[in-house]
Amino acid sequence: MIDLRSDTVTKPTNEMKSFMMDAKLGDDVFEDDPSVRHLEDMAASMFGKEAGLFCPSGTMTNQIALMTHLKPGDEVICSRESHIYNYEGGGIARNAGASVRLIERKTGLLTVSDIADNINPDDVHQPVTKLVALENTCNRGGGNCYDINEIKAIKEFCDKIGLPVHLDGARLFNAIVKKGHSAEDYGACFDSISICLSKGLGAPLGSLLLGDAHFIKTARRNRKVLGGGMRQVGIVASAGTYALNHHVDRLKDDHEHAQIIANALANCSWINQVLDVETNIIVASLKDDFEPLKFLQKLEDDGVLAIPFGKGKIRMVTHLDVSSENVEKVVESLKF
Numbered sequence: 001m002i003d004l005r006s007d008t009v010t011k012p013t014n015e016m017k018s019f020m021m022d023a024k025l026g027d028d029v030f031e032d033d034p035s036v037r038h039l040e041d042m043a044a045s046m047f048g049k050e051a052g053l054f055c056p057s058g059t060m061t062n063q064i065a066l067m068t069h070l071k072p073g074d075e076v077i078c079s080r081e082s083h084i085y086n087y088e089g090g091g092i093a094r095n096a097g098a099s100v101r102l103i104e105r106k107t108g109l110l111t112v113s114d115i116a117d118n119i120n121p122d123d124v125h126q127p128v129t130k131l132v133a134l135e136n137t138c139n140r141g142g143g144n145c146y147d148i149n150e151i152k153a154i155k156e157f158c159d160k161i162g163l164p165v166h167l168d169g170a171r172l173f174n175a176i177v178k179k180g181h182s183a184e185d186y187g188a189c190f191d192s193i194s195i196c197l198s199k200g201l202g203a204p205l206g207s208l209l210l211g212d213a214h215f216i217k218t219a220r221r222n223r224k225v226l227g228g229g230m231r232q233v234g235i236v237a238s239a240g241t242y243a244l245n246h247h248v249d250r251l252k253d254d255h256e257h258a259q260i261i262a263n264a265l266a267n268c269s270w271i272n273q274v275l276d277v278e279t280n281i282i283v284a285s286l287k288d289d290f291e292p293l294k295f296l297q298k299l300e301d302d303g304v305l306a307i308p309f310g311k312g313k314i315r316m317v318t319h320l321d322v323s324s325e326n327v328e329k330v331v332e333s334l335k336f
């Protein structure tokens with residue numbers, strides 16, 4: 001099977017596994033695991049941040065960021081398409097006790113005026129606007145990336161009024177590779193950043209939350225509350241270190257593969273439209289009379305897995321375990 005359901009399906013490579021086997025371990029709740037500390041420090045310094053926190057998942061790093069920035073009754077501004085709103089089990093309300101201001105934009109990318117227009121006035125009737133959360137790349141937008149100038153404008157605006165900005169950077173390295181800016185460039189634009197090691201980077205699990213030392217200290221407390229304090233977890237944190245050292249530059253291969261598949265999809269008689277591909281995600285809508293589930297079944301019969309992605313749409317994602325030969329086979333499978 002060629003599995004294009006998500007870039008989360010990758011298996012650790014043999015090189016990654018042997019690196020994991022050699023990891024030095026300790027009890028990370030005592031902050032005694034050298035492999036975890038190395039990963040947290042390495043990632044923090046890549047992004048020009050003071051500190052990092054290793055967590056089991058990207059949902060947890062986002063939720064901890066929300067809990068750390070917000071208190072009950074505060075409000076976060078984010079896109080209607082965002083992962084924190086759609087795919088984290090209502091955690092904004094449940095874990096942070098916060099209210100949410102959704103911006104309707106199909107691309108999932110916000111502008112500085114979206115934010116300026118949605119800050120509540122100092123009025124007892126309204127929740128207090130306390131956080132802006134962006135997503136880059138944007139999953140529901142089809143893996144699209146912000147123009148860094150828009151991000152800079154947002155940060156500059158928010159700094160003026162003392163509003164922190166969080167980034168759900170689950171696939172930030174895809175944007176880094178695509179746009180050619182450095183990790184530090186992005187680091188300077190956010191108060192906190194969440195990064196997934198288990199997507200395109202190919203680690204079996206793990207996400208990092210980055211921020212200043214004081215923020216991460218409180219975040220560490222919130223991680224414990226959620227049951228995310230782990231013990232000899234350097235065994236998997238080391239996979240993240242390996243991924244950051246070896247699996248970043250190759251993301252451009254995934255982007256090329258996604259473009260090839262998108263071109264083939266555009267020629268498929270069942271397909272109405274394919275969103276522009278910028279990184280490793282392909283989102284396509286089917287023509288009115290065509291059923292996504294039937295389309296996906298036809299592909300599955302041919303050895304290709306993809307997922308339905310909202311009304312009339314499908315999603316495919318390229319990753320470490322999809323070779324150029326696999327891509328050729330997918331292109332052949334799409335000739336119907």
Ligand SMILES: *Cc1c(COP(=O)(O)O)cnc(C)c1O
Pocket residue numbers: 056057058059060062083084135137138139168170171196207
């Ligand atoms: C995958 C993802 C996350 C985190 O998901 P986990 O499965 O909890 O690791 C967060 N945001 C975006 C945009 C994602 O795609």
